[in-house]
Amino acid sequence: MYVVNSREMRAIDHYTIEQIGIPALVLMENAGRAVAEEAAKLAGGDSRRFAILVGKGNNGGDGIVAARHLMEFGNEVKLIYATDPATFEHEAAIQRDIARKLNIPYENYSEGSPPIPWRDYDVIVDALLGTGSRGAPRAAYAKLIDEANGSGLPICSLDIPSGLDPDNGGVHAPCIRASCTVALAFSKRGLEQQPGADYAGRVIVRAIGIPKAAAEQQGVHTFRIEEPLLSDTLGLRNYEQRSSDTNKGSFGHVLVAAGSLAMSGAGLLCAKAALRAGCGLVTWALPESWLPSIVGQLPEIMLRGMSDQGLGDWSRITPQALIELSEKKAALVFGPGVGRFTDDTAWLRELWEGTSCPLVLDADALNMLSGSSSDSGSGGFKAWPKRSSPVILTPHPGEMARLCGKSVKDIQMDRIATARTFAEEHGVTLVLKGAHTVIASPAGDVFINPTGNAGMATGGTGDVLAGITASLLAQGKTAIQAAALGAYLHGAAGDRVADSRAYKASLIASDIIEQL
Ligand SMILES: NC(=O)C1=CN([C@@H]2O[C@H](COP(=O)(O)OP(=O)(O)OC[C@H]3O[C@@H](n4cnc5c(N)ncnc54)[C@H](O)[C@@H]3O)[C@@H](O)[C@H]2O)[C@@H](O)CC1
Ligand SMILES: [K+]
Secondary structure (H helix, E strand, O other): OEEEOHHHHHHHHHHHHHHHOOOHHHHHHHHHHHHHHHHHHHHOOOOOEEEEEEOOOHHHHHHHHHHHHHHHOOOEEEEEEOOOHHHOOHHHHHHHHHHHHOOOOEEEOOOOOOOOOHHHOOEEEEEOOOOOOOOOOOHHHHHHHHHHHHHOOOEEEEOOOOOEOOOOOOEOOOOOOOOEEEEEOOEEHHHOOOOHHHHHOEEEEEOOOOOHHHHHHOOOOEEEOOHHHHHHOOOOOOOOOOOOOOOHHHHOEEEEEOOOHHHHHHHHHHHHHHHHOOOOEEEEEEEHHHHHHOOOOOOOOEEEEEOOOOOOOOOOOOHHHHHHHHOOOOEEEEOOOOOOOOOHHHHHHHHHHHOOOOEEEOOHHHHHHHHHHHOHHHOOHHHOOOOOOOEEEOOOHHHHHHHHOOOHHHHHHOHHHHHHHHHHHHOOEEEEOOOOOEEEOOOOOEEEOOOOOHHHOOOOHHHHHHHHHHHHHHOOOOHHHHHHHHHHHHHHHHHHHHHHOOOHHHOOHHHHHHOO
16 A cells, blocks of 8 residues: 655645546545544434544545545534635635535634533544645644644544654654544655554545556655565565475575574574574574573574684674575675674674675674774775665664764654665665565665564564564565565564463564464
8 A cells, every 4th residue: 555745645636636637626526524423423423413524635625625535424514714715716615615504503713712612523534634735734634633632532643643743653742642534635754653553543544536557657666565565566476375386495404603602592583483484494503602501492493603712702703704604595684792802893704704695683783884984094884885685774773874974753753664765775675674574676666564562562473473574585575575574574473472462562572473
């Protein structure tokens, strides 16, 4: 499914109206009708009382249409205008006039108005501000939003919660806290990122007559992952099916280079997740001095001790040794639990240049890359030679902040733009983890993952994701397919775990592997 920003939505509206010839009033009618249907569902029955909060733009126009349909369904409605309706223009003015002729009750609300008697209503429809909203809600809009939030009534937001930044998921003060949001035609970036996603409640995307071709024509390249998208856009049709005429050699051999004495579990989780995600073989390369403690823990996995001079970490293991081991492997995941060591950035660069194996770099490997980025004299990571085989980086926001030399707050402010820019500039596939993981390809496509839950914010889940992603790469998926499908399957497994437990917070990383 397409996810658009406000500029793209404006262009799509314009194209649909001007080039395709579908009149704006037809789109508005469809939008209002769709919202009325969803708001009626939220109200759960007939003869409910709706307060429709109306702004002066097309969002408000849609709201007036919704009021008309809600009335026709047998409900009581009242329009509450946040701006003097005499100032309305274009389609919103037409809807205002229709509402008057139909004697739909209304009141003009202003900053000086007394509080609305909310006990006279069952549901609020928020049609104050949509994708044309700029900055924090002003004047009567702000006061009405505060009142609505304080009313305790369920709120159905039209297109976006008023007060949300449609482009990045940031929320202004105040912002409507909706029970549900009916996004028109396509989802909006602001609904797909935090904290906006929390303010939006349940997001329902409703068609209003704008053809998908209009988004395609405008070059929209941000998507929410869902099953049809996996098959149509990402080319992953029947990704679970296998031919029966196959053997373990058919599904790729993953090399996991991970773990150190203090963090052996990271390697264990990563290797096990790789195997559960379907690759044929997994070899786990680990510092040899603690290999004996692992023997027997994962019978299906091959272990390879790397000469560590008895230190138990990666500081004396040569990149050359790992490069040799990576020959004929279908994917190499490096980083989980390896820790940092002297000159590790140069160490990683040797691996980067020396192996032709597709790479998944996670955790400490990303911090090694950040070391290169801060080394401005060398041109940083951007100056590393481009690899002909794929690279997938899987940072959490803290690692991403170090990679970009920015604060976590800066990264979280616009995760979609950050991920896209980094992937394009560095020629890598990037998985920016966190709620609504953002996956970006070097070509500039961005996929947002809807699966997963807050219970997954626990140690080891990142190691599991790295293992799954490498496993999919090894099975012949492209980098963007492996990264997007990996995040989707990881989150879906986490959701199955959360559903099966009394408390989401009790979820641990190994549970996810068992649910794959
Ligand atoms: N073009 C069309 O026919 C369609 C329009 N649609 C609707 O139109 C909406 C976008 O409409 P508009 O572009 O008219 O914009 P909006 O309705 O979002 O609001 C813009 C108006 O609000 C005022 N405003 C902006 N920011 C404000 C703030 N912070 N505080 C107070 N007032 C503020 C501006 O003066 C402007 O007049 C979509 O969200 C959607 O609901 C959809 O129904 C699709 C079809
Ligand atoms: K709204």
